[in-house]
Amino acid sequence: MASRGDKGNGNGEEQIVETLAEVFRCFICMEKLVDAHLCPHCSKLCCYACVRRWLTEQRSQCPHCRAALHLHELVNCRWVEEVTQQIETMQQTNSATQRESFRDRCPTHQEKLTVYCWTCRRCICHQCALWGGTHTGHTFKPLEEVYEQHVTQIRDEVSQLRRRLMELISLVQDVERNVESVRAAKDERVREIRNAVELMISRLDSALKAKLLTLMGQKNSLTQETEQLEHLLQEIEHQLHASTRSELISKSGELSKMIHQVRKKPMASFVTAPVPADFHSEIVPSYDSSTFPLTNFTQLQHAAAPVYSAPLHVNGLCWRLKVYPDGNGVVRGNYLSVFLELSAGLPETSKYEYRVEMLHQVSRDPSKNIVREFASDFEVGECWGYNRFFRLDLLASEGYLNPETDTLILRFQVRPPTFYQRCRDQQWYINQLITMQNQHILQINDLKERLSLEMSRNSIAATRATSNSSASQSNAGGADADNPAQNNPVDGNSISDSIVFGNQWKFNASNIINGQRLTSPSILNTAMFAEDSRNNDVSSQGAYAYGDYSLERRLPSAHNNALDAYTNLPSTSR
Template sequence: MASPQNPESPRLAYREPPLTEILSCFICKDKPKDHRMCPNCSKLFCKNCIQAKLHKLQKCPSCKIPLIKDALVECRFLKPLIEYFEVAKDQDLDFIEKCSIHNTELGYYCITCSQAICADCAILTTTHKGHNFERLSSIYQVHHDLITKELVLLKDRIEELTDTLAEIDLKIKIIDKKALEHKGKLSLALDSMQERLDFQLQESLQGLYDIKEQVYEEISSLEQILEKVEHKNSRESEISVIKTSASLLKEIKDASEKPCKEFEILNLMPEFYSELAPEYIGSIFIVHDYKKLKSEKEIIFSEHLCVNTTVWRLKIYPNGNGAARGNYISIFLELVKGRRESIKYEYKIEMINHNNSDMDLSREFMSDFEEGECWGYNRFFRLDLLEEEGYIDSLGCLVIKYYVRPFGYIQLVQDQKDYISHLIKKKDLTEKKVQELTLKLQNYENIPITPQKSQEINEGTLRKSYIEIDSAKIDKINIESQIPPHHADQQINLPDFTED
């Protein structure tokens, strides 16, 4: 006996078990045709549905575990089982939802109350008096059609994502293959570089070994003469020594004054050029009378170093910068002119020791430079040790070498392309100017100009044009080197890459 309930709320006499869903195709949601089952999750599929899916992506649509066609289980027993349940459903009245008050079938739907009711509720009670009714089957069909329509969209979306997943897997395979091929090429390139390096090393060492053998022969020859003379001088009689003295002295003199072979050792010192990174391009900056400049100037700039389309210079704080002021010399490399975007460059700064070259101080780093930006070292070296340790010579000179190079050959090629493009534009402008001046000259003189005369005028004008351009550049550099850059105040607390 059921417990009392709200008469307005219909009671579900018996919930239909989800057999329809269990025994339906997981893909099309319809009665399976030629049943196939996943051996991992036991989901059912139509044969055509699952084979079409596995053709695109070899994974179960339900459990996502890898699956191939041959692994599908054929379920012959399901067809009679499904037919049995369909017959049982039609014959068993307990599958019908009933009203909890009148125990009759819920055949109507009260739109006003949004509630399923029976015919007695609609006619005999006053609860739903004046409400709008529809047959339950009609309302069900509307909702069923809406859900079915959305399910179609959902299936299409799943299908689209499945195709996208297949494309991603394909691209992953292609990328992996290309990366593997590139690794193979890199490996071959490195092996080739190693072979060239070994050959260069062996060639240089062989030359030194040959010279070493010649030196040994020279020493051996001199030692034989030395042994011979010492033997006669110490072992033979006094008279014999006196008699042979003149010849012995001549032999010693000839051996001593014999011109030594010139061994070209320096020419055999190889330069092992890197095939992985471009060579450094650098310049030397000599700071004269450093002590005086230290007290007079806050910042010292070097001359410009032009590398393709980039222009660089050293920026030195002789008395230190920021927190290092008064204790360390601060040295930075500034990109005066270059690209607007941030580009990675490697740079090296060396401070020369005038007493011992082994004590030359070198700092090397890599940074992202933008036009007008500085990178370097706040604490490059202690001020109180500069002169004491030999970095300032007797004339008060401080010598600093600085180098810069692009990060890799790809960037070097791009810089060179930009520089070539710059030169072509400059050449075109100069030729245009030459043509204009030639026409003006022809109009002024009002005389015909022969091809030979035109060539002479063009060459002369071109030389003059380049002289004017170079003179203007020199004047501009001289002016800029006397004033700090516009961003100098922003560089007071530049990063320090040195260890305390």
């Protein structure tokens, strides 16, 4: 019953609001009052624009009471605007309350939801809880209590979200500060670079000034000598034209003496050393260059195959020139094709500047050389260059191909664009060398350990063999002249402290361990190792090569491992 009363009270309030809205509505346009005015005769409210249009276009009388009416008689009601705003607010509140009350009502009984079924996890009305039958034996809680619990839980989670939001805002601020610091660092580097460049430019200006001072001194000396010579020539010409014959004859000796004094000064004293036009760059490194002469160019052209220059090694990078004497691809037979190849280097792509120059062999004038220069991104194994470097039919006529020697000379140059990149290449090369050195050291140490172990085993075997031999000799009553184990310098079953090749060359086994190279030419002789004193079993036979020498070997099984360990030593260790 209480819920029905609430519903009735809500409807009554809604009706009152609707009635007030009808009262404060223009009776002409039936819309909301705008700039409300009322008729002084019937007190009806209307919009000022509506009643003005009525009075000017229709009749000069009130459209409601038909009394005579003029515009100046209308009463301006400023308070109506506030009333209409309050009515709109009430309408919006009532509509929101109505929607909320409709949502919070039981769809079965149209009663307000006041109970929460803990078993079903849903909101129900009191009739569903008491007499519905579907919630018999369930656990119930007041809806307000459950609502407050959920609100508290959500607010706690919202507070956590707010803290997370503050943390994110703090992180954003940190990133913004980082951005500012990065920009400031960049500006600082730019300032440093500009200062450094200004200093470099000032040093270049100083170098230019020094060169110009030298050249101006040379020029002034030559100019002074030229002026003196011109003055002397003018004086002689004047004497030739102004003097009489007798005067000229009398002055001829003096004039000849003056000319002789000028001429006796050698011209070599006026020849000055040219000042080089190069300036050292502190930013861009100089080119590394190599020359590639193509001899027998005509034969290479007929072969129609690419030719490669000798490699140019720079900081671990290997460059070579790849030339197609008869052209490459679509330009074959028409153009000389020249490419620069990076055959070894860093694994990542890097930009390098390169220059390819073809020398003019007739005049040897550098200004007539054909020069092509560019910058490209190189990977290992990649080529960059010019497919149409120069026309083949003009090589000889233009003086680039020497017809007598049939030789074409190319020069290629390459460099990194900055010293920073050159230092990076050098550091990479140093790391490569250190890695190779460590690998070689590990290999050498491993071989030393293996050889030392093998020699210790052979030494023990030799000791045992010696003791056995002594025992047998004592039993036999003397030495056996036919026993090869007594005559050979090395026991047939071991490698002693020295190894003998033939009868001419003997070296210590410790030299093998220390990695010393064997260079005696006597190794060219046939070397014969001692056979096994016990069974004379020769287990391997063949040719054995070391360095520039070769020897024939007959190795008993006891010596194979020791000598193989030595032969596997790297050449640098031997």
